[in-house]
Amino acid sequence: MDIFNILTLIGGLSLFLFGMNVMGESLERRAGGSLRSLLSKLTTGKAAGFLTGLAVTAVIQSSSATTVMVVGFVNSGLLSLSQAINVIMGANVGTTVTAWILSLSGIESGNVFIRLLKPSSFTPVLALIGVICYLFSKDSKKKDTGTILLGFATLMFGMETMSGAVSGLKNVPEFRQMFIMFQNPVLGMLAGAVLTAIIQSSSASVGILQALASTGQISYGAAIPIIMGQNIGTCVTALISSVGTTKNAKRAALVHLSFNIIGTAVWLTVFSMVKAVFEVPLLDLGATEFGIAVAHSVFNILCTALLLPMSGLLEKLACRLVPDSPAPEATAELDERLLGTPFIALQRCQDLSKKMADCAAQSFRDGVAALSGCTPALEVSVKTCENQCDHYEDILGTYLVKLSAQQLSEEDSAKATMLLKAIGDFERISDHGVNLLESAQELQEKKLKFSDAAQKELAVLVEAVDAIIRMSFEAFSRGDLDEAYRVEPLEDVIDALKEQMRTRHILRLQQGSCGIETGFIWSDLLTNLERTSDHCSNIAGCIIDLGNHNMNTHEALRSAREAYEDFDEQYRTYAEKYRLP
Secondary structure (H helix, E strand, O other): OOOHHHHHHHEEEEEHHHHHHHHHHHHHHHHHHHHHHOOOHHHHHHHHHHHHHHHHHHHHOOHHHHHHHHHHHHHHOOHHHHHHHHHHHHHHOOOHHHHHHHHHHHOOOOHHHOOOOHHHHHEEEEHHHHHHHHHOOOHHHHHHHHHHEEEEEEEEHHHHHHHHHHHHHHOOOHHHHHHHOOOOOHHHHHHHHHHHHHOOHHHHHHHHHHHHHHOOOOOOOHHHHHHHHHHHHHHHHHHOOOOOOOOOHHHHHHHHHHHHHHHHHHHHHHHHHHHHHHOOOHHHOOOHHHHHHHHHHHHHHHHHHHHHHHHHHHHHHHHHHHHOOOOOOOOOOOOHHHOOHHHHHHHHHHHHHHHHHHHHHHHHHHHHHHHHOOOOOHHHHHHHHHHHHHHHHHHHHHHHHHHHHOOOOOOHHHHHHHHHHHHHHHHHHHHHHHHHHHHHHHHOOEEEEEEEEHHHHHHHHHHHHHHHHHHHHHHHHHHHHHHOOOOHHHHHHHHHHHHHHHHHHHHHHHHHHHHHHHHHHHHHHHHHHHHHHHHHHHHHHHHHHHHHOOOOOOHHHHHHHHHHHHHHHHHHHHHOOOOOO
16 A cells, blocks of 8 residues: 555545535534424433434434534533433434445445445436536525535545555555454454544444455454444543533533443443354454444444433433532523534524513513502512513524524524514613613602593503514514514504604693603603514514515515505504504
8 A cells, every 4th residue: 555545545534524524514404494393302201312312313414413412402401311311322323324324335246226226326426416406506405405415425435435545455464463453352442432532423433444344354353342432432522512511411421421331341341251252253254334334233222222221320320420519500591512503503592582572571561560650579670671681682692693604594594684683672672661660760759640641542552562562572482474464554553653642742731731841751651662662563574574585674564564465454453442542
């Protein structure tokens, strides 16, 4: 094997790792909706958690990515430690799918139909389809499909290149001697663990082993301990990911490590005893790509069969290694580890945005309640809710900007943009709640009171604004386009109410039934209530934008009158319902 073979091997390995990474990321984006559905079943039991971990890993082709995702879930409080254990075990079995795909490269036959199953026969076609989808399609999903096919073709081309580069090693005695050394189970296990820890992917290290096996110089006796060690090496990614997380997230990473160490220790001991007691001819045979895929699957299934019934003991072990602290520990509201799986990170942002909306609504309603009687409890509630909304805006805004920098699908990118716009409106609504409180405090401190007519008018406007908050927030929470369209007619009615109430106030001033100081507060109230409805209109506009795939809010609101056939009728209904006395 000369320098050119080594360069070819390096090039093949680079293409292999790059193709695997590109394919995995594209699969995550393309299967985002399906993965959300799978992950929603995490809490339904041990079997469901195991199957979910298996399915997600089989789709995204990376147990490391799944485990890092699980650590992020536990750190965010979305998943309990006991649920995480089942998912991690499923991920270990799901990762074996990659080895089966790679084993296709070892097919040898003169039959035309069987040769068509060999990747070198069909990957050029997949690459061509992928290029066409990627270059000539404007649809993001088709582009992702094209990237998946290109990633797969690159991966398989890299595999074929590596196999070709090392093919000359079958005639090199030193190469065979090196792998004879690895027939010592402990040395083989350590070699597999170190290689996998370096490249942080058990799927990739199994692929490299399969490429080397194509020389026929690696026996099953040497390959099996290496495969066992690869399971330990893959834990490095999750351990790194758990740095700086909550205790439960650290425990989840330790469960992953202890699961693989215990499984490897048990089955490596059994393997060594069998090898010492019996002469197993199979162990001296040259390993094949297919045989390595089988060994990889059997080992992971045996580990799961051994430890899945004992998941409770693994949880206790992790809790013993990472004991609880006396003070309660807060979970991370938005974990940056989830940025690696954008569709999950976006779902988390949506959930937190709904909490922010609830805080904003509570701030507004308590501010309105203070107008009838300002109490210390209402003051605390309004300010607490407003501070919480400020906090949510800070962390969500920062997180969504980071999320937008990831490779998002067109749909997820639009959702992220919508959320960035909406959280600003939620924060402003909470500010208007504080402004209402300040008006109530001023009325109380100066012992001022609105006239009976003014109070009745104010009650109508407050009822209309409360209704538009409920409608717009419900449309946001459910993504309800029909409900969003019903917001704009009510916003027009509120604008009209404000003008009518301002005109009536001027008449009362002229008649002397209202004082100037009260009038200033009245004007502030009208402004805050009307602007609150404006922000509700913006939120509804974001939903309409998202539904119509157009992120120009002002254009969406202008077109709402034309798009919503019942606009005029709905306006008349609202105008009748919220008519001033």
